[in-house]
Amino acid sequence: MDLDDMFNPESVAVIGASNMEGKVGNAIMKSMKRRYIGKVYPVNIKEEKILGIKAHASVLDIDAKIDLAVIAVPAKIVPKVVDECGRAGVKNVIVVSAGFSEAGREDLELKIKDIADEYDMDLIGPNCLGIYNPAIELDTIFNPPERQDRPEAGSIAFLSQSGAFGAATLDWFSEADIGLSKFISYGNRVDVDEADLVDYFSGDKDTDLIIFYIEGVKDGRKFYEATKRCGKPIMAVKSGRTEAGSSAATSHTASLAGRDKVYDGAFKQSNVIRAHDFREMFNITKAFSFQPLPKGDNIAIVTNGGGAGVMATDELVERDMDLASFSKETKERFKKAIEDEVIPEHATLDNPVDIIGDATSKRYGKAIDIVLKDENVDAVIVVLLFQSPAIEEDIVDRLDSLQGKKPLIAVAPGGRYTHRLTAKIEKRGIPVYQTPGEGVQALWGLCRCCPERRNDNKEVCEG
Amino acid sequence: MDLDDMFNPESVAVIGASNMEGKVGNAIMKSMKRRYIGKVYPVNIKEEKILGIKAHASVLDIDAKIDLAVIAVPAKIVPKVVDECGRAGVKNVIVVSAGFSEAGREDLELKIKDIADEYDMDLIGPNCLGIYNPAIELDTIFNPPERQDRPEAGSIAFLSQSGAFGAATLDWFSEADIGLSKFISYGNRVDVDEADLVDYFSGDKDTDLIIFYIEGVKDGRKFYEATKRCGKPIMAVKSGRTEAGSSAATSHTASLAGRDKVYDGAFKQSNVIRAHDFREMFNITKAFSFQPLPKGDNIAIVTNGGGAGVMATDELVERDMDLASFSKETKERFKKAIEDEVIPEHATLDNPVDIIGDATSKRYGKAIDIVLKDENVDAVIVVLLFQSPAIEEDIVDRLDSLQGKKPLIAVAPGGRYTHRLTAKIEKRGIPVYQTPGEGVQALWGLCRCCPERRNDNKEVCEG
Numbered sequence: 071m072d073l074d075d076m077f078n079p080e081s082v083a084v085i086g087a088s089n090m091e092g093k094v095g096n097a098i099m100k101s102m103k104r105r106y107i108g109k110v111y112p113v114n115i116k117e118e119k120i121l122g123i124k125a126h127a128s129v130l131d132i133d134a135k136i137d138l139a140v141i142a143v144p145a146k147i148v149p150k151v152v153d154e155c156g157r158a159g160v161k162n163v164i165v166v167s168a169g170f171s172e173a174g175r176e177d178l179e180l181k182i183k184d185i186a187d188e189y190d191m192d193l194i195g196p197n198c199l200g201i202y203n204p205a206i207e208l209d210t211i212f213n214p215p216e217r218q219d220r221p222e223a224g225s226i227a228f229l230s231q232s233g234a235f236g237a238a239t240l241d242w243f244s245e246a247d248i249g250l251s252k253f254i255s256y257g258n259r260v261d262v263d264e265a266d267l268v269d270y271f272s273g274d275k276d277t278d279l280i281i282f283y284i285e286g287v288k289d290g291r292k293f294y295e296a297t298k299r300c301g302k303p304i305m306a307v308k309s310g311r312t313e314a315g316s317s318a319a320t321s322h323t324a325s326l327a328g329r330d331k332v333y334d335g336a337f338k339q340s341n342v343i344r345a346h347d348f349r350e351m352f353n354i355t356k357a358f359s360f361q362p363l364p365k366g367d368n369i370a371i372v373t374n375g376g377g378a379g380v381m382a383t384d385e386l387v388e389r390d391m392d393l394a395s396f397s398k399e400t401k402e403r404f405k406k407a408i409e410d411e412v413i414p415e416h417a418t419l420d421n422p423v424d425i426i427g428d429a430t431s432k433r434y435g436k437a438i439d440i441v442l443k444d445e446n447v448d449a450v451i452v453v454l455l456f457q458s459p460a461i462e463e464d465i466v467d468r469l470d471s472l473q474g475k476k477p478l479i480a481v482a483p484g485g486r487y488t489h490r491l492t493a494k495i496e497k498r499g500i501p502v503y504q505t506p507g508e509g510v511q512a513l514w515g516l517c518r519c520c521p522e523r524r525n526d527n528k529e530v531c532e533g
Numbered sequence: 534m535d536l537d538d539m540f541n542p543e544s545v546a547v548i549g550a551s552n553m554e555g556k557v558g559n560a561i562m563k564s565m566k567r568r569y570i571g572k573v574y575p576v577n578i579k580e581e582k583i584l585g586i587k588a589h590a591s592v593l594d595i596d597a598k599i600d601l602a603v604i605a606v607p608a609k610i611v612p613k614v615v616d617e618c619g620r621a622g623v624k625n626v627i628v629v630s631a632g633f634s635e636a637g638r639e640d641l642e643l644k645i646k647d648i649a650d651e652y653d654m655d656l657i658g659p660n661c662l663g664i665y666n667p668a669i670e671l672d673t674i675f676n677p678p679e680r681q682d683r684p685e686a687g688s689i690a691f692l693s694q695s696g697a698f699g700a701a702t703l704d705w706f707s708e709a710d711i712g713l714s715k716f717i718s719y720g721n722r723v724d725v726d727e728a729d730l731v732d733y734f735s736g737d738k739d740t741d742l743i744i745f746y747i748e749g750v751k752d753g754r755k756f757y758e759a760t761k762r763c764g765k766p767i768m769a770v771k772s773g774r775t776e777a778g779s780s781a782a783t784s785h786t787a788s789l790a791g792r793d794k795v796y797d798g799a800f801k802q803s804n805v806i807r808a809h810d811f812r813e814m815f816n817i818t819k820a821f822s823f824q825p826l827p828k829g830d831n832i833a834i835v836t837n838g839g840g841a842g843v844m845a846t847d848e849l850v851e852r853d854m855d856l857a858s859f860s861k862e863t864k865e866r867f868k869k870a871i872e873d874e875v876i877p878e879h880a881t882l883d884n885p886v887d888i889i890g891d892a893t894s895k896r897y898g899k900a901i902d903i904v905l906k907d908e909n910v911d912a913v914i915v916v917l918l919f920q921s922p923a924i925e926e927d928i929v930d931r932l933d934s935l936q937g938k939k940p941l942i943a944v945a946p947g948g949r950y951t952h953r954l955t956a957k958i959e960k961r962g963i964p965v966y967q968t969p970g971e972g973v974q975a976l977w978g979l980c981r982c983c984p985e986r987r988n989d990n991k992e993v994c995e996g
Contacts, residue, residue, distance in 0.1 A: 092922070092923075097922060168879075168889070168890070169879065172839075173879040174879075212922070213920040213921060213922060214922050216950060217919060217920050217921070217922060217950045218920035218947070218948070218950070219948045219949065230840075231840070232838060232839065232840025232841075233838075233890065234837065234838025234839070234840060234841065234890060234918040234920065234921065235838055235840040235841055235844075235918070235946070237918065237920035237921075238918055238920060238946035238947050238951075239946075240920075240948075241920065241946070241947040241948030241949075241950075241951060242946065242947070242948065244948055245948045245949070283840065285840065285843055309840065309843040309844045309847055310843050310847065311847045311851070312846065312847045312850035312851060313850075314846050314847075314849075314850050314856055315843050315844070315846040315847035315850060316843075318839070318842050318843045318846045318885050319839070319843045346970075347844065347848075347968055347969075347970045348844075348946065348968050349967070349968050349970070349971075374697065375695060375696075375697025375698055375701075376635075376695065376697070376781070376782070377693075377694070377695025377697060377698040377746065377748065377772065378695075378697065378698055379781050380748055380772040380773050380778045380779075380781045380782045381698075381772045381778070381810065381811075383775065383777050383778040383781045384772055384773065384774045384775045384777075384778035385810075386777075387775035387776070387777050387778065388774070388775060393777055416631075416632065416636040416637075422781050426631070427631070427696065427697060455697040455698070455700065455701055456680060457676040457680050457681035457697065457700035457701060457703075457704060458676060458680070458697065458700075459555070459560060459675070459676060459677050459680055460555075483698070483701035483702075483704070483705065483811065484681070484701050484704040484705070485681070485682045485704030485705065485707055485708045486682065486704075486708070487679060487680045487681070487704075488701075488704060504812070505810055505811050505812050506810075507809075507810045507812070508812075
């Protein structure tokens with residue numbers, strides 16, 4: 071299965087394109103017209119023009135090669151339209167329309183699968199949002215941009231069984247400047263399935279991390295094998311963990327969620343990082359997008375509030391990560407810093423390093439520099455309680471100047487002032503989290519993304 | 534122990550008040566001068582005036598009754614100053630200064646405890662921020678308002694061993710318009726301890742919910758007994774859950790965190806709701822501040838995205854709460870709504886109710902109204918995926934009009950547009966969460982706040 075033309079088409083037919091506000095076919099046309107660098111062909115049985123572009127009554131009438139057809143017509147007409155695509159030589163089809171197995175019409179779904187097979191077409195959907203590929207501005211998403219943002223180009227592939235939650239994720243990614251290689255909402259995945267997507271993105275040079283939202287995969291064995299041979303980190307949020315949740319999933323995307331334990335075991339064996347929920351997935355992705363991978367999970371914490379250090383320590387230990395033990399050199403460097411009066415005598419210089427409530431940005435800079443130099447330290451969490459009047463705003467530059475080969479993330483719970491400083495720090499590529507737990511979550515995931523360490527947090531990664 | 538004058542003083546001496554920018558005694562004076570409705574007496578050994586107010590060299594020189602003294606002088610001078618307070622007849626003292634047991638000077642701390650006992654004074658601290666009481670604008674917090682917001686008056690008492698994280702919480706509460714009865718940062722609590730605070734707030738008419746951040750309590754038995762006899766809901770975030778965390782706590786507020794399991798058991802037996810972390814505490818508090826208590830934990834979910842329904846269901850079940858089973862009447866009402874074409878035929882009308890992607894605000898209104906009327910439903914979670922172009926903005930009014938005796942909360946993950954709508958909904962008193970898991974967290978806590986149900990989620994609460 072070669073999905074390259076599907077994701078990078080030079081020409082797209084929008085079947086069911088419409089001039090009527092509120093129609094899905096109207097919204098998709100607007101999305102496609104907005105910035106897509108290829109050619110768009112609206113198909114509408116009645117209209118001469120759609121949004122000012124000449125329309126055709128059928129895909130068969132278009133006098134050009136069509137790489138991809140996006141279908142948004144009522145479910146019962148979809149088989150006919152897919153068949154026309156086949157006859158027109160279109161090899162890639164996205165069926166956005168709902169009303170298939172999720173609505174009790176599995177028969178209709180199998181029909182379009184048969185037609186796709188007959189013509190040797192690849193088909194995404196039905197019951198989905200389709201594709202967003204920022205590199206070529208291919209955008210089949212019917213949610214308008216004033217309601218849902220689109221992230222810029224980047225290295226994350228986000229693949230979602232759920233269209234709605236996929237769209238919410240695009241909002242989150244946009245807000246956090248997390249760049250996307252491709253977004254695929256694949257819905258009922260009657261043809262192109264999760265395993266096909268893993269295989270494609272394994273070879274996609276633009277993608278460094280593959281993320282799934284799934285309720286259940288179509289073919290467990292095939293998916294397992296695809297993830298096994300994939301050389302890139304894969305992260306999955308899988309819902310339907312409970313029996314009741316799994317039963318709710320069945321009526322959603324008509325997927326048999328299957329026993330969660332089986333998934334959990336398969337994920338572990340095939341190095342799929344399982345994120346508990348969307349917030350955890352998001353927190354990890356934010357760290358992955360902006361920071362290098364750590365060589366291990368020996369973490370140093372630098373804080374101006376002891377309580378936050380305690381909380382971060384709890385979370386680290388509960389995730390089976392380690393508080394780094396500082397080397398002799400580090401202890402000497404701290405001693406020197408006290409002699410130089412950069413760090414006060416009553417600071418706690420064991421890990422977590424508590425440089426106490428009146429810490430200035432200079433003191434932060436010194437303490438972070440010391441722990442980063444320690445070869446026992448793989449990554450650093452800096453807790454910044456900006457409520458304290460002592461931290462100067464040049465902390466932003468200081469943190470930035472300390473960025474290097476080891477991941478550096480920050481935790482800053484707070485309100486208006488904190489948000490302002492957080493935005494400045496994140497602009498420099500240092501992710502900031504609102505609680506110690508979320509910062510630890512992010513580093514945990516980052517450690518798992520490292521090829522050698524995805525499942526064993528006791529081995530050292532050379533990545 | 535009567536702490537009423539401590540929390541509602543008519544006159545406050547600030548000992549160590551200073552004109553020097555950057556000094557703690559300067560920041561406290563600014564906070565006290567800002568809006569406090571009582572009388573402030575700065576004490577400074579050298580200056581004639583502090584921030585324009587006549588200063589005295591000692592508390593002994595003040596020719597007026599002082600209800601409360603706030604002390605911010607170097608640790609080694611604190612015993613002398615506390616003694617002067619005793620001689621001056623001051624009965625309530627807050628020692629803000631650090632440098633006591635947390636810095637290896639337990640001797641100094643015991644000394645001030647002895648002096649306080651000698652004069653029958655109540656003492657909060659040392660190593661703390663002190664008190665913020667919005668009703669009289671008493672504010673001893675040295676963090677400036679441009680860095681840390683102060684919540685308005687309300688019904689939550691927030692009591693924190695950690696000053697820094699306490700301050701961050703004030704920021705969070707302010708941002709979410711969560712009102713505060715009192716904030717107490719009590720630090721090393723050498724005299725007034727957690728149990729004393731529970732007793733006081735049990736009887737404080739302004740307080741409906743008591744929240745603690747603790748690493749360890751001073752006297753476990755005393756605390757347990759105070760919580761046992763307290764008639765109000767108490768919630769605690771306790772860190773130092775792990776051995777490493779607990780050991781970090783020891784160097785923070787010099788508290789022996791003790792075995793976490795012992796705490797956990799005591800919390801359960803005395804109906805203290807344990808929140809895992811600050812986000813969970815915050816999520817629960819937001820629901821408590823704005824919504825009524827539920828009679829049970831049978832929850833209905835209404836969503837325009839199936840995936841979110843699945844996630845919410847998982848989280849409910851994992852917290853041992855129940856998806857409400859709908860009554861016959863509810864099923865008939867849904868049937869009628871389909872006949873009236875307000876709800877489409879292919880919506881999922883079992884719980885979770887999926888009114889699908891093209892749900893309008895009218896459809897939301899109908900579905901929520903139906904489930905709220907069901908006597909098997911104790912509370913409702915509404916998932917709003919605002920990325921969908923179908924929901925009109927009058928959803929804000931519709932949700933508002935549905936508020937009544939049962940808790941109604943919303944979940945809306947997203948970006949700029951979602952934030953705008955979220956702010957509008959929250960202005961009407963309906964708390965909105967970013968993930969299904971956090972919405973469930975909030976309802977879980979709300980159920981536990983109900984007197985009859987704090988620990989047993991199988992009994993029905995008549996609260």
